[in-house]
Amino acid sequence: xxxxxxxxxxxxxxxxxxxxxxxxxxxxxxxxxxxxxxxxxxxxxxxxxxxxxxxxxxxxxxxxxxxxxxxxxxxxxxxxxxxxxxxxxxxxxxxxxxxxxxxxxxxxxxxxxxxxxxxxxxxxxxxxxxxxx
Numbered sequence: 561x562x563x564x565x566x567x568x569x570x571x572x573x574x575x576x577x578x579x580x581x582x583x584x585x586x587x588x589x590x591x592x593x594x595x596x597x598x599x600x601x602x603x604x605x606x607x608x609x610x611x612x613x614x615x616x617x618x619x620x621x622x623x624x625x626x627x628x629x630x631x632x633x634x635x636x637x638x639x640x641x642x643x644x645x646x647x648x649x650x651x652x653x654x655x656x657x658x659x660x661x662x663x664x665x666x667x668x669x670x671x672x673x674x675x676x677x678x679x680x681x682x683x684x685x686x687x688x689x690x691x692x693x
Contacts, residue, residue: 561691563599565592565636569628580628585662586620589652592636593668600687611681612673618647619667626661628654634661643688645679646670 573584597604597615608614628634635655642649647669654662672678680688 561639563592563596563638565595565638567591567634567636569630569632569634571630574630578630580632582624585622585624585654585664588634588636588654588662589638589664589666590617592638592652593650593666596638600691602684602687607681607684613670613678613681615668616671617666618669620664622662622664624662626656626659628656628661632656640688640692641665643680643685643692645685646677648680648688 567588569580573580575581594604604615633656637653637655639651640648641651647667650666650668652664652666653660670678670680
């Protein structure tokens with residue numbers, strides 16, 4: 561399944577030329593991942609409190625294809641592509657209409673309280689497995 565997160569480009573997202581600053585695409589896809597996991601029914605604050613685990617980005621492979629501009633209406637399409645015991649992988653695209661502006665493959669890992677790798681709780685893995693593309 562693909563999750564969609566809509567946003568508008570604000571002035572603060574742009575550089576002097578009115579083009580979205582490259583690092584802000586990472587913020588856009590982070591917001592979309594947070595909304596996607598919440599839509600699955602996962603409360604990340606409760607997960608940290610109750611299970612002692614958090615999710616963290618380990619790797620991003622990104623392609624900047626076309627610029628977004630101040631005022632643009634964008635959508636982030638997020639699609640889960642793999643789940644293992646301690647990580648999941650996603651493909652995320654920032655689009656304007658039918659035009660892909662930015663594409664990223666993201667690896668997210670589960671970390672325990674000491675910062676080391678931890679298994680994703682079984683119930684969360686089940687939820688993720690139901691959403692895999």
